[in-house]
Amino acid sequence: MFRQTFRQVARQSNSVVRRAYATEAATASEALKLSLALPHQTLYSESEVEQVNLPSINGDLGILANHIPIVEQLRPGLLEIISKGGETDQYFVSGGLATVQPGNKLTISAIEAFKPDQFDAQSVKDLIADAQKRAASSDEAVVAEANIELEVLEALQHVAK
Amino acid sequence: MATLREIELRLKSVRNIEKITKSMKMIASTKLAKAQRAMVSGKEYGIANAEVFKNAPADEPAKRKLIVVISSDKGLCGGIHSSVSKATRRLINDPESGIDPSSPIMVIGDKSKAQLSRALGQNLSLSFNQIGRDIPTFADAAGVADLIIKSGVEYDSIAIVYNKFISAISYEATVVEVESEEALKESAGFKAYEMEDDVTKDLAEFSLANAIFAALVESHACEQSARRTAMDNASKNAGEMIGRLQMQYNRGRQAAITNELVDIITGASAL
Numbered sequence: 014m015f016r017q018t019f020r021q022v023a024r025q026s027n028s029v030v031r032r033a034y035a036t037e038a039a040t041a042s043e044a045l046k047l048s049l050a051l052p053h054q055t056l057y058s059e060s061e062v063e064q065v066n067l068p069s070i071n072g073d074l075g076i077l078a079n080h081i082p083i084v085e086q087l088r089p090g091l092l093e094i095i096s097k098g099g100e101t102d103q104y105f106v107s108g109g110l111a112t113v114q115p116g117n118k119l120t121i122s123a124i125e126a127f128k129p130d131q132f133d134a135q136s137v138k139d140l141i142a143d144a145q146k147r148a149a150s151s152d153e154a155v156v157a158e159a160n161i162e163l164e165v166l167e168a169l170q171h172v173a174k
Numbered sequence: 175m176a177t178l179r180e181i182e183l184r185l186k187s188v189r190n191i192e193k194i195t196k197s198m199k200m201i202a203s204t205k206l207a208k209a210q211r212a213m214v215s216g217k218e219y220g221i222a223n224a225e226v227f228k229n230a231p232a233d234e235p236a237k238r239k240l241i242v243v244i245s246s247d248k249g250l251c252g253g254i255h256s257s258v259s260k261a262t263r264r265l266i267n268d269p270e271s272g273i274d275p276s277s278p279i280m281v282i283g284d285k286s287k288a289q290l291s292r293a294l295g296q297n298l299s300l301s302f303n304q305i306g307r308d309i310p311t312f313a314d315a316a317g318v319a320d321l322i323i324k325s326g327v328e329y330d331s332i333a334i335v336y337n338k339f340i341s342a343i344s345y346e347a348t349v350v351e352v353e354s355e356e357a358l359k360e361s362a363g364f365k366a367y368e369m370e371d372d373v374t375k376d377l378a379e380f381s382l383a384n385a386i387f388a389a390l391v392e393s394h395a396c397e398q399s400a401r402r403t404a405m406d407n408a409s410k411n412a413g414e415m416i417g418r419l420q421m422q423y424n425r426g427r428q429a430a431i432t433n434e435l436v437d438i439i440t441g442a443s444a445l
Binding site: 048050051052053054055058069071081082083084085086109110112113114115118120121122124 | 222
């Protein structure tokens, strides 16, 4: 079940805190700082962005500036990064962890992230058929691995055109 | 000194060794370039991973630490393995850190395993090998983290001992701490984070794999740079030996020729 949740914390004006969920004041700069790190590549390192949409296991989240600190586990899906100029960058991630730190920083650790146009829809179909065959095996470990593959591949199928 | 024949044999063998060390140096140089590039991304990844621990430090220092020592199976790389082993011994025997001297140690790499089993053999609980032949991948780190967690060893925090890359010619043994699930839950800073379901266990396990990955990649780069330096020194030494032996050989050869000439001339003048 998907739940579109857009959490927005009110921006802090000069001297008055209109509404704050966290007790500490966000005195850092107003823009959200995104760090998206993969083991073999760093995609974003403390870059200022407008909004980030995360595919989390509990639903999709949109993170804006001054979000309260959260820890979210990501499910295989599309990560959208909307920069200050309004352009949207999309990456398909196979899973990972997203943390909003106190101080307006969003840190995403993912193992793999690729742009949707780098995928070939036909290969995805072939891989799904292969994984489904293995999911019917009798060995528990093989079945578990195949099910994880299917989870990622099925999410990928929606993304790869 | 030795006969001409012996010097000649020695000269041939040192020349071969010089060729080998020179080629090992070249290989280590190219591997170092690749390893350094991987290390840059790996380090960023490790820093991103450590953000949560920076904001949620453990309230009290851990008593029972699990020490993970990162080295490799191959030698001929200078003091890499002994630096990490020494740092581990210092860490365990340090009275101020309050660490339990019977803390379990897990070693990645046969060379350090041999050194530590002599000094702290009773602490060794698990060892890994065949890691570090090539640039470490996240799959290696995840496998190690998985086995550590499955082993069921009890700990309050994990201390990863590895070689930190300072420059292309210097490295230093460093310790990085990863908190366990319980320490995170009890930390005051951690309560600031809101979570839907309890992801603390997943966070702790994922962070462990990430920290091990960052340490593996950096250690690998240090090892390549140390090997290059060591082979460079060995080639220089071999070159010097070749020069000396060549001098000896030439002097010996000229002495033999002079002796023969003296024999011939005295023989001829006796007639």
